[in-house]
Each structure stands twice: as structure tokens, then as C-alpha cells.
Amino acid sequence: MCDVLVVDDDFMVARAHERVVLQQPGFRVVGVAHSGAEALQLITELRPCLVLLDIYLPDMTGLDVIRRAREADHDVDFLVLSAAREAETIGAALQGGIVSYLLKPFKITELQSRLHGYAERRRLLTRPGQISQSDLDQALGATGSVAVIPPLPKGLSKETASLVEYTLVDSETDVAASECAETLGLSRVVARKYLEHFVHTGQAGVTLRYGQAGRPQRRYGWLGVNR
Incomplete structure (x- = not known):
């Protein structure tokens, strides 16, 4: 079972993400945070294996959360769900060792796919024995890095x-x-x-x-x- 912490300053968005996680086999939500400080506190207290993290938070950025968690040597993965599209921001997140980056707004099925891919990667890396290149390619490809929904019809935002x-x-x-x-x-x-x-x-x-x-x-x- 993978324990997940949901971090988003928008209560409605956080709740929607929480519901998606709860409906995904092998995952459970252990906490929800709406600020960077709260996220870091819950990472320390709850020890989740995965954090669904927004970049735009009221007190610090998601990049700050990733950096501070790494400095504190927390064994946790980050899946970024954010509207931040700047190449510098995305590059910094990737360098911070995130498992995936989804650009808001995205399809719920995209988040489901990323969670499934993350579970497959965890399964692969925790099983005994050696890993083949094909298994590794499949596991790394399943989590993806950046996804964007196709354009909406004219007049819809x-x-x-x-x-x-x-x-x-x-x-x-x-x-x-x-x-x-x-x-x-x-x-x-x-x-x-x-x-x-x-x-x-x-x-x-x-x-x-x-x-x-x-x-x-x-x-x-x-x-x-x-x-």
C-alpha cells in the first residue's frame, strides 16, 4: 500500500485529487495539506511514499518543499500537479527528482495513468533479482514527465x-x-x-x-x- 499526501492550496482541487487517489488500487491518502509548511510537517509526521504537489503555494513554492524534504533526508517521491509552465520551474522540479509532472488542467485519466505507472515502478524496484532493460524502459515510460490536455472547442476555457x-x-x-x-x-x-x-x-x-x-x-x- 502506498501512502499519499495531497498538497494544494485550493480546497476543491485537493479534494478532487484525494478522491482520485482513493479510487486507485494500492493507494491511500494519509493527509491533505494546503501550504508548504503544512506539507513539510505532514511529510515528517506521516512519512508518505508519494506527495501530489502543487508548485503555487501561499507560503513557499513546491520547489522549496522538494528541496527542504531532500535536505531533511526524507525518503519520499513527488508527483507535481501544477499550472506552472515555465521551463525553468519544470527543469528545477525534474532536477529535484520528481517522478512526474502534470500541467493543470489535466484529464483525471492522466493522473490515474501516472499513479498506475508509479505503482508499477515501485513494484519493479522492490522485487528481488535483476532488472532487464525492457522492464526498466517500461517502468520509466509509464510514469511520464509532462502531459497536456488537447485544446478545447472554441469558446470553452x-x-x-x-x-x-x-x-x-x-x-x-x-x-x-x-x-x-x-x-x-x-x-x-x-x-x-x-x-x-x-x-x-x-x-x-x-x-x-x-x-x-x-x-x-x-x-x-x-x-x-x-x-
Whole structure:
């Protein structure tokens, strides 16, 4: 079992990441931090094997967290989930020994893939005997380094699409466009555009709920994670 610490200053994003980890076999979330200082404290106290780390934190950068954890000789891996796209920042993170770097906003399936690849790499490196080049190539390739989602249709923003995605992932049941709109402070029409986009790309499913009168209500559920 791999113990994971989730670090993100956005409570909603942190919760969404936590839910993805909890639905991934072989992983469990042992803590959630919303600042760099809190992250370092929990790394010391909880000894996680993996930290899902944002670069932009209120008191220090994720790079500072990585550096201080290394200086304290903590045996922990970092998977960076951040909107930071500067080559210097990404290069510094890679030099700090991170296992992967996902650019926000990203598909939930991309995070699932990175977690699966990380688990495979841990399995490979902890088994007895020698490792073949093909096994090593497969393990290193599975974790990846940087991933970006494909462009959205014209008129849709990546930031709002990410929020709608997190809303679907975070919901215990399917949601209507009006419910999604109320949660995010959007109009129902705008929310429905994003929801229908996810249906079109196969990331969400839609069902019809029939009432006593009027049109059936379209309700959306996320398909990118196992429910």
C-alpha cells in the first residue's frame, strides 16, 4: 500500500485529487495539506511514499518543499500537479527528482495513468533479482514527465472545464446542468456546454430522468474514474 499526501492550496482541487487517489488500487491518502509548511510537517509526521504537489503555494513554492524534504533526508517521491509552465520551474522540479509532472488542467485519466505507472515502478524496484532493460524502459515510460490536455472547442476555457470536471468527479451521484451551474456560479447554459463536451469526448455519460411533466432532465456522471 502506498501512502499519499495531497498538497494544494485550493480546497476543491485537493479534494478532487484525494478522491482520485482513493479510487486507485494500492493507494491511500494519509493527509491533505494546503501550504508548504503544512506539507513539510505532514511529510515528517506521516512519512508518505508519494506527495501530489502543487508548485503555487501561499507560503513557499513546491520547489522549496522538494528541496527542504531532500535536505531533511526524507525518503519520499513527488508527483507535481501544477499550472506552472515555465521551463525553468519544470527543469528545477525534474532536477529535484520528481517522478512526474502534470500541467493543470489535466484529464483525471492522466493522473490515474501516472499513479498506475508509479505503482508499477515501485513494484519493479522492490522485487528481488535483476532488472532487464525492457522492464526498466517500461517502468520509466509509464510514469511520464509532462502531459497536456488537447485544446478545447472554441469558446470553452481550460480553467472552467477543469472546475466542471472536478465537480463531476467530486459528486457521489450524477448531476444536472443546473446543479453544476449553482455549484460553480455559472449559468445553466454555460455549464451544459462543458458537460456536453465531456459527453462528446467520452469522459462523461448522460442519463435521462423523467418527471411527471415536461422534458426529461439530462444528468451527467464522470466516466474517467471508477465509481
